[in-house]
Amino acid sequence: MAMDFFESQERAKRNTGMLVVLFVLAALGTVAGVHVVLAVSLGGGNLANPSMLAIAAGSVGVIVLVGTLVKMAQMAGGGRAVAAALGGRQIDPASRDPEERRVLNVVEEMAIASGLPVPPVYIMEEDGINAFAAGNTPKDAVIGVTRGCIRALDRDELQGVMAHEFSHVFHQDMRLNMRLVAWLGGIFALSMIGRMMLRSVRFRGSGKRNDGVAVVAALGIGLFVVGIVGYFFGRLIQSAVSRQREYLADASAVQYTRNADGIAGALEKIARGAGSRLQAPAAAEFGHFLFADGVAALFATHPPIQERIARVRGMRAGQLGPAPSAGAASAAAASIAPAAGGVPASTDVRPAVRAARAEIGEFGPAQLAASHAVIGSIPAAMLEAAHEPADARAVTCLLVLSTDTGERLRQLAIVREHDRPLARAVEALAARGRPAPEQRLPLLEACAASLAMLSPAQAAAFRVILSRLVQADGQVDRVEWMVRVLVRKAIDPSPVRRPVVRPTHADARVAISTLCWIGARDAAAAASSWAAARSTDPAVLGPTLLPMSECTLDALDASLAAFAGAGADARRRLVDAAVAAVTADADVTVEEAEVLRTMCAAIDVPMPIVSRGVA
Amino acid sequence: MGMPPDVLHAPAPVIADASVALVAVVAAGTLVGVAALWLVVIYNGLVSRRVRVQNGFAQIDVQLKRRHDLVPNLVAAVKGAMAHERETLEAVTRARAAAVNAEARAAAAPGDAAATAALAGAEGTLAAALGRLMIVMERYPDLKANASALQLQEELVSTENRIAFARQAYNDAVMVFNTRLSVFPDLLVARMFSFVPAALFETDGASRAVPQVDFGAGRGG
Numbered sequence: 028m029a030m031d032f033f034e035s036q037e038r039a040k041r042n043t044g045m046l047v048v049l050f051v052l053a054a055l056g057t058v059a060g061v062h063v064v065l066a067v068s069l070g071g072g073n074l075a076n077p078s079m080l081a082i083a084a085g086s087v088g089v090i091v092l093v094g095t096l097v098k099m100a101q102m103a104g105g106g107r108a109v110a111a112a113l114g115g116r117q118i119d120p121a122s123r124d125p126e127e128r129r130v131l132n133v134v135e136e137m138a139i140a141s142g143l144p145v146p147p148v149y150i151m152e153e154d155g156i157n158a159f160a161a162g163n164t165p166k167d168a169v170i171g172v173t174r175g176c177i178r179a180l181d182r183d184e185l186q187g188v189m190a191h192e193f194s195h196v197f198h199q200d201m202r203l204n205m206r207l208v209a210w211l212g213g214i215f216a217l218s219m220i221g222r223m224m225l226r227s228v229r230f231r232g233s234g235k236r237n238d239g240v241a242v243v244a245a246l247g248i249g250l251f252v253v254g255i256v257g258y259f260f261g262r263l264i265q266s267a268v269s270r271q272r273e274y275l276a277d278a279s280a281v282q283y284t285r286n287a288d289g290i291a292g293a294l295e296k297i298a299r300g301a302g303s304r305l306q307a308p309a310a311a312e313f314g315h316f317l318f319a320d321g322v323a324a325l326f327a328t329h330p331p332i333q334e335r336i337a338r339v340r341g342m343r344a345g346q347l348g349p350a351p352s353a354g355a356a357s358a359a360a361a362s363i364a365p366a367a368g369g370v371p372a373s374t375d376v377r378p379a380v381r382a383a384r385a386e387i388g389e390f391g392p393a394q395l396a397a398s399h400a401v402i403g404s405i406p407a408a409m410l411e412a413a414h415e416p417a418d419a420r421a422v423t424c425l426l427v428l429s430t431d432t433g434e435r436l437r438q439l440a441i442v443r444e445h446d447r448p449l450a451r452a453v454e455a456l457a458a459r460g461r462p463a464p465e466q467r468l469p470l471l472e473a474c475a476a477s478l479a480m481l482s483p484a485q486a487a488a489f490r491v492i493l494s495r496l497v498q499a500d501g502q503v504d505r506v507e508w509m510v511r512v513l514v515r516k517a518i519d520p521s522p523v524r525r526p527v528v529r530p531t532h533a534d535a536r537v538a539i540s541t542l543c544w545i546g547a548r549d550a551a552a553a554a555s556s557w558a559a560a561r562s563t564d565p566a567v568l569g570p571t572l573l574p575m576s577e578c579t580l581d582a583l584d585a586s587l588a589a590f591a592g593a594g595a596d597a598r599r600r601l602v603d604a605a606v607a608a609v610t611a612d613a614d615v616t617v618e619e620a621e622v623l624r625t626m627c628a629a630i631d632v633p634m635p636i637v638s639r640g641v642a
Numbered sequence: 643m644g645m646p647p648d649v650l651h652a653p654a655p656v657i658a659d660a661s662v663a664l665v666a667v668v669a670a671g672t673l674v675g676v677a678a679l680w681l682v683v684i685y686n687g688l689v690s691r692r693v694r695v696q697n698g699f700a701q702i703d704v705q706l707k708r709r710h711d712l713v714p715n716l717v718a719a720v721k722g723a724m725a726h727e728r729e730t731l732e733a734v735t736r737a738r739a740a741a742v743n744a745e746a747r748a749a750a751a752p753g754d755a756a757a758t759a760a761l762a763g764a765e766g767t768l769a770a771a772l773g774r775l776m777i778v779m780e781r782y783p784d785l786k787a788n789a790s791a792l793q794l795q796e797e798l799v800s801t802e803n804r805i806a807f808a809r810q811a812y813n814d815a816v817m818v819f820n821t822r823l824s825v826f827p828d829l830l831v832a833r834m835f836s837f838v839p840a841a842l843f844e845t846d847g848a849s850r851a852v853p854q855v856d857f858g859a860g861r862g863g
Contacts, residue, residue, distance in 0.1 A: 085668045093675025100682045104690055111689060117697050119704045220671075416701060417807035448803035455800070480701065482814035485807070 049264055050210050057217065057257045058087045064249030086250070087217065094216025098209035106162030106169030106201070107147070109316060112309040113159070115149030115171045120414045120477045126177045131414075132402075133182065133189050134170055135476075137283070139469045140398035141193060141390045142624060142633035144516070145476035146170050155304045156180065156297050158318040160192035161201055166516075166631055168196045173305070176318075180293050187280050187289030188318055194279030197388035197633070200272045204315055207268070211261045218254025221247045269315035269328040277335055281342045285392040291339045294319070298332045377610040380620065383635045384606040387627075390635040397636050398469070405466050412456060413470055419477035420489050421452035423514060426467055427496050427507050428457060438499050445492045464617040468624060469636075471510060475517035486518040505545065505618055508580040509625045512587075516628065530593045532569045534586035535601055538626065540573035541583045542608045546619040552612055559611035560604040567600045587629040598630050684831045691819040692753075695840045698812030699752035702843060705805045706745050706765065712801065713738045713772070716794040720775075723784045727775075734775050737768040753816065753840030765805075766845045772798065809843050816840045 061083040066074045101108060110117075118127045131148055138145040149171040151157075156176045162168035170192050172185075180188065195201055224247030228240055280290045297303045303319035304310075310321035315328040329335075386394065402410065412418035424442060429435045435457075443450035462470055481489060493514060497507045539560045540553075547553035557572040590601055605626060609619050620637045627634035717731055724731065744764035748757040776795065785791050820839045823832045 086671060089668050089671035089675065093671065093678065096675070097678050097682050100679055101686060104686050107690065107693065108686065111693055117693075117700065119697075119700045121701075121704050123704070123708065220674075415804060416811065417804045448800075448806070452800065452803070480697065480811070482698070482811040483818075484814050485811055 053214065053257055053260060053264075054087065054091055056260075057091070057214070057253050058084045060253035060256065061087055061249045064253065065245055083249075087253075090217050090220050090250070091213040093213075094219075095209050095213030097216070098212030101212075102163070102205045102209055105167040106160070107167075109159070109161035109205075109313055110149040110169050110171050112307075113149075113151055113171060113305070113313060114153075114307040114309075115151045118148045118150050120480070121411075121416070126174075129182065130172055130177050130185060130189075133186050135473060136395065136398050136402060137186070137189055137193055139402065139472050140394040140636050141197075141283075142387070142627065142635050143168070143193070143196065144628070145472055146196075147476070147479070148172065150174060150177075151305070151307065153305050153307070155302045155321075156293065156319070157303045157305055157321060158188050158192055159313070159316040160195040161204070161313075161316050162196070163202055163205055164631070165196050165633060168201060176293075179296055183284075183286060183289040184293040184296070185289075186284055187286065187291075188293050190280035190283040191276045191290060191318060193283065194276040195272065198272070198275060198279070200276070201316075203268065203272075207265050207315065208312065211258065211265060214254060214257040214261050216254070217250050217257060218252075221249065221251030221254055223247075225251065265315060266328050270330045272315075273329050273335070274338065277339050278342065279389075281339060283390060283392070284395065287339050287342055291336050294332055294336045294339065298336065377615055379637050380606060380610050380615050380623070383637050384602065386635045387602070387633060394635045401465060401469050401636070402473075405462065405470060406459060408459060409456065409462060409470065410473065412452070413473040414477055416477045416480045417449075418452055418456075419474040420449055420481075420492075421456055422470060422474050423478070423493065423510060424449070424453045424496060425456050425461070426471065427493070427510050428453070428461075429500060434500055438496050441495050441499060442492060445488070445495075449492070464621070467506065468509070468621055471513050475513055478514060478517045481518060490514075490518065503580045505580075505622060508583070509621060512584070512625050512629050530586070530589040530597055530601075532567070534589045535567050535604065536569040536573055537578065537582045537586040538590070538601060539568055539604050539608055541578040541580070542605055542619070542622060542626070543572060543611075544575045544578050545622055546609060546612065546614075546616065556608045556611040560608035563603045563607045564600050567604060583626075584629075587626060590630045593630075598632055601630065602627060602632055602634070680827075681831060684828050685835065688819075688822060688828060688832060688835075688837055691815070691822055692837065692840075694815040695812070695819050696752045698808070698815040699749070699843075701808040702805060702812050703745065703749050705801055705808050706741070706761075709768075709798065709801050709805065710738055710742050710745065712794060712798050713768070716775075716791065716798065719788065719791040719794055720779060720782075720785060723782050723788070724778070727778050730771075730775050730778050734768070734771040737764070737771040740764045741768040753838075755841040758841040758843055762843055762845050769802070769845070809845075813842050813844075816842050 058080075062080050063074065065079050065083060066076060104111070118131060120131065122128060122131065127150065130150075134148050135145050137143075144166055146160075146162075146168045147170075149169055151171060151173045153173040154175040155173055156179050158170070158172045158176055160168055160170050170189065172188070176188065177185065195204075224243050228244040228247060277290060281287045284290075297319050303317070303321065305317070305321040307321075310317075314321050317328070319332065320329045382393070383390075405413075409422065413422045424438075428438055439450055439453065442453055478486070478489070493511070497503055497511055503511070540557065543553040543556040543560065547556060553575075554572055561568050590598055605623055609615055609623050615637075624634045624637075713734060717734060721731060741761075741764040744757070744761040748754070748761040751757050779785050779791075779795075816839075822828045823837055823839055
């Protein structure tokens with residue numbers, strides 16, 4: 028059941044391919060249907076009439092294509108479009124409403140545990156217990172919950188539901204769902220057009236028996252009937268696909284949380300009468316996005332709730348199989364390395380890093396515990412600031428402040444020159460102390476979600492300040508690089524669709540060499556890390572380690588940009604080589620883990636948090 | 643009027659004109675489709691920008707609520723020391739109550755012109771009342787040693803900064819949305835689906851004066 032993140036991406040593509048085939052078959056069936064309708068009604072039963080077939084194919088093709096395009100244009104809005112259609116309102120990351128705070132915390136904890144960007148959370152003011160995940164890719168995913176869901180469920184149950192939704196994100200179900208909606212829209216357009224044609228014929232009156240009218244009317248009826256039938260079968264396919272994904276998501280939720288009671292409790296509350304119905308008119312159309320059935324439908328998009336409960340309850344009896352995180356889970360027990368920089372020499376976190384690699388998209392309770400612990404260790408004022416769009420800027424600035432007093436004063440002067448209140452907020456935060464090294468990345472991830480709410484003008488102004496701060500001392504260090512990568516991802520002005528670039532060996536060589544040098548005490552250590560990385564896949568890297576002087580962070584940015592647009596396989600090989608390089612020597616520092624995770628974030632691979640157990 | 647009952651049983655030769663019908667159907671379909679696609683794209687753009695306006699308002703709302711929560715605490719913290727300033731304190735309390743009301747109404751209809759203007763006015767009054775309170779506070783040396791009063795004041799000031807920041811984001815979103823509503827192809831779609839322009843959140847000078855009051859640098863003491 029445990030499936031590699033990259034495999035599930037590939038499989039999602041294959042599934043999509045299969046759906047394309049089914050869809051084309053459905054379209055061909057529809058063409059045949061229209062042809063038969065025409066032949067019987069107009070051609071006196073003569074099925075071998077090529078021009079009639081051409082009419083059928085032409086009209087069906089155009090209508091389905093345009094219908095699908097229209098729906099796809101709607102879906103291009105991503106998860107936010109789905110949330111808006113379902114009547115959702117984004118919960119402000121800084122919300123102080125205790126109910127909203129709880130769901131935000133659960134989502135943030137899980138995102139940081141799994142390495143996914145913290146998704147925006149939408150709330151639907153409905154009493155039924157329901158939730159959804161939507162988006163075209165994990166990075167534009169949004170999570171939605173109903174008010175009833177937050178009210179009726181306790182924290183464990185809410186966590187179970189959120190884990191279920193995260194499974195949909197990781198397993199690329201969302202993309203499949205978006206496509207399904209688009210294609211069904213295309214087929215449904217047939218019956219809509221059919222109805223419109225019939226109506227137009229009717230309005231033209233019955234007086235003149237025009238041949239054209241006859242053709243239009245026949246086509247109208249044909250399209251209407253065939254469209255309905257096509258939609259019927261489309262819904263059958265949709266509900267079959269959807270039900271399987273729901274079982275997988277339930278199972279994953281148990282795996283992520285190791286707590287069957289959470290999700291089972293939520294399902295039982297729905298079954299016991301709280302219900303999962305939604306009032307939003309779009310609930311039927313987006314039914315397969317939801318946690319539980321949103322409407323009473325002929326074709327349930329979800330398996331029977333008692334069956335889901337039984338399966339989830341059954342997993343506790345050990346059907347889960349060998350847990351990939353078992354080793355890490357027992358070792359970790361939520362303990363975080365001491366706040367002082369670096370890791371005690373006695374702690375060997377290599378297994379934890381390798382476990383994190385194994386759990387990309389399949390994180391477990393060890394990561395959840397680590398994430399919970401590290402978030403809990405961040406001072407409340409700092410975390411609160413990270414949740415405010417205005418103050419998240421201050422936290423970000425704080426992370427790139429130099430430890431050198433003179434340099435720091437110069438940096439603060441730069442901020443003051445641009446934005447006085449911001450400088451004041453940075454100073455207030457700095458007076459409370461600096462975040463510990465292992466708190467940096469989680470803090471930054473929390474900030475990224477708030478920074479995404481800046482208006483374009485504010486984001487542009489902040490980018491200027493930040494780049495001046497980073498460049499203040501004439502060089503970019505690791506932390507500055509990390510901040511730059513993650514902030515850029517959060518507030519990129521125009522997420523330009525990159526052309527599909529094939530990353531070269533040179534790109535892989537730069538990325539891995541940089542990682543080797545970052546963790547190494549000397550050239551020999553770097554060389555041995557390189558050898559370890561090369562052993563994972565000699566084909567992916569060039570023969571020799573790049574000299575340190577050529578491993579600039581700018582070069583690293585360029586190479587990661589190439590990988591970001593690459594397929595799952597290329598990214599998997601890079602991540603494997605990177606993990607090997609980092610774990611080649613016994614001391615995996617916080618800095619190495621940080622760079623590894625930032626690299627993964629840059630290429631859209633959700634690398635789970637490294638839980639630092641006591642060895 | 644129903645359709646003619648025998649329309650489906652028209653004679654077979656109709657099919658001779660099939661190629662003409664095919665061209666007509668495909669052309670009409672394409673036209674309708676392109677128009678629909680265009681409509682959907684514009685409509686989506688408008689909706690997503692309206693959602694941004696609403697999110698922008700929610701950001702202001704969070705900070706206004708925080709200010710409303712801080713005010714009674716500040717009043718309670720200084721009440722003992724400022725027994726003779728009952729009027730000033732009452733003005734603050736009244737202004738807060740009015741602002742809380744205005745906030746609830748505006749939150750129910752983000753971007754609504756009347757509600758937003760009323761809210762901006764009420765918040766301006768509250769900010770002015772707070773500004774007077776802080777000036778008066780400087781006359782009480784006892785308060786300068788009162789840690790909780792100082793802390794609350796600092797929080798009010800930083801909340802004020804956040805409100806200004808959130809207001810800027812909201813106004814940016816409103817400008818983009820309103821511009822879209824008034825340019826050519828979009829304006830047709832906007833009329834069709836009765837989109838209304840959102841109102842800017844504008845305050846008078848009064849509220850901006852508050853953060854400038856520096857308690858520590860006051861005269862005397």
